[in-house]
Amino acid sequence: xxxxxxxxxxxxxxxxxxxxxxxxxxxxxxxxxxxxxxxxxxxxxxxxxxxxxxxxxxxxxxxxxxxxxxxxxxxxxxxxxxxxxxxxxxxxxxxxxxxxxxxxxxxxxxxxxxxxxxxxxxxxxxxxxxxxxxxxxxxxxxxxxxxxxxxxxxxxxxxxxxxxxxxxxxxxxxxxxxxxxxxxxxxxxxxxxxxxxxxxxxxxxxxxxxxxxxxxxxxxxxxxxxxxxxxxxx
Amino acid sequence: xxxxxxxxxxxxxxxxxxxxxxxxxxxxxxxxxxxxxxxxxxxxxxxxxxxxxxxxxxxxxxxxxxxxxxxxxxxxxxxxxxxxxxxxxxxxxxxxxxxxxxxxxxxxxxxxxxxxxxxxxxxxxxxxxxxxxxxxxxxxxxxxxxxxxxxxxxxxxxxxxxxxxxxxxxxxxxxxxxxxxxxxxxxxxxxxxxxxxxxxxxxxxxxxxxxxxxxxxxxxxxxxxxxxxxxxxx
Numbered sequence: 207x208x209x210x211x212x213x214x215x216x217x218x219x220x221x222x223x224x225x226x227x228x229x230x231x232x233x234x235x236x237x238x239x240x241x242x243x244x245x246x247x248x249x250x251x252x253x254x255x256x257x258x259x260x261x262x263x264x265x266x267x268x269x270x271x272x273x274x275x276x277x278x279x280x281x282x283x284x285x286x287x288x289x290x291x292x293x294x295x296x297x298x299x300x301x302x303x304x305x306x307x308x309x310x311x312x313x314x315x316x317x318x319x320x321x322x323x324x325x326x327x328x329x330x331x332x333x334x335x336x337x338x339x340x341x342x343x344x345x346x347x348x349x350x351x352x353x354x355x356x357x358x359x360x361x362x363x364x365x366x367x368x369x370x371x372x373x374x375x376x377x378x379x380x381x382x383x384x385x386x387x388x389x390x391x392x393x394x395x396x397x398x399x400x401x402x403x404x405x406x407x408x409x410x411x412x413x414x415x416x417x418x419x420x421x422x423x424x425x426x427x428x429x430x431x432x433x434x435x436x437x438x439x440x
Numbered sequence: 441x442x443x444x445x446x447x448x449x450x451x452x453x454x455x456x457x458x459x460x461x462x463x464x465x466x467x468x469x470x471x472x473x474x475x476x477x478x479x480x481x482x483x484x485x486x487x488x489x490x491x492x493x494x495x496x497x498x499x500x501x502x503x504x505x506x507x508x509x510x511x512x513x514x515x516x517x518x519x520x521x522x523x524x525x526x527x528x529x530x531x532x533x534x535x536x537x538x539x540x541x542x543x544x545x546x547x548x549x550x551x552x553x554x555x556x557x558x559x560x561x562x563x564x565x566x567x568x569x570x571x572x573x574x575x576x577x578x579x580x581x582x583x584x585x586x587x588x589x590x591x592x593x594x595x596x597x598x599x600x601x602x603x604x605x606x607x608x609x610x611x612x613x614x615x616x617x618x619x620x621x622x623x624x625x626x627x628x629x630x631x632x633x634x635x636x637x638x639x640x641x642x643x644x645x646x647x648x649x650x651x652x653x654x655x656x657x658x659x660x661x662x663x664x665x666x667x668x669x670x671x672x673x674x
Binding site for chain 1: 452454455457458459460461462463464466467543544545546547551552554555563565566567568569570573574576577578580581582583584585586587588589590591592593594596597601604605607608609
């Protein structure tokens, strides 16, 4: 006997504020059989904190822990195992929502799970507000206007690649700044862009802060922070 | 006598589905004194259709019409006048929400109004889900994974600039494709990227459709459509 395959949901919870959840995501969370979340070992998944006010008290919650220093091979194994478990519960008819901070397909966990999922599993993806949109809202600075080109990159790329991006970007967004702040500031200064650049850290979190890069920015930034550098201040 | 200045809200309504509104935006719409929207002359503002199910029947709605073929100077005058009107009603103590499809600061109307607003007016920006996130959700294709670089551009840029973007982008997103589809396909083919590119048209609208660019895509696309071209199919 084969029970029906239940949908497996990849749910964007927005960038951290429970009020930035979409109506679709909240409605879904009211009816699923369980929620899942991924967290670095020993930490709480932030996406779970975001939706907590919207969950039934008795809803089963399952956290998948990934080692802090997992290499690419380990990560692939981890997401493959998660996908396999999703297939198993789908086969049992259990409808599960995997939570993802921000938008699930914009540097999210969900995008990694997706490539391991059996195409026969009905997958439903629920978009969310991303952290870049929240940063721009807090700064009251346009991300993009008219014919502007926006480039989004993680901070880890080498200088040569970041320079190539600065050549073409009207607006450069650098994610996961962390220890790369000093290097980024030097590169932005080289292109005359420090005056129209901002650093936004831990938005919606307790450590939320925003600085102008040419003035009051600190020397180091938390991992969960981003830089927005415009060609003009708009 | 100077009444208090009321906040002026720039509200992202999400990409077209009323369920993709955020909880924050819906709650705000329940208490504002009026909603405003911008539309091309003779058309209905889509952002207004999106929020209609959430509005009190007696809530004043005001539509600002912009000529279809307005040049840059006319547009600037239009948004300057809108900003001035926002300042006037704010001074009267009226709390207004200007609706924007998608996210207000991501190629939205709001970003244009912002630069004309008196900095003394309390402006509140409410981020929304953007159309790119919805397109990826519909396609079940990651926008970005790991260290990938995402580049977003309007289709109107000349070939030379689009080639420069293709050189650096792991994922290229082209907005407002319209009449540029044939030219884009030729450029993507030149870079061997047709096989991992998609066209998404009028998402959440009546004409919603999705095609693979190397297979079943039409020869022309509606204005409100976008192309997502990955370096690999992910």
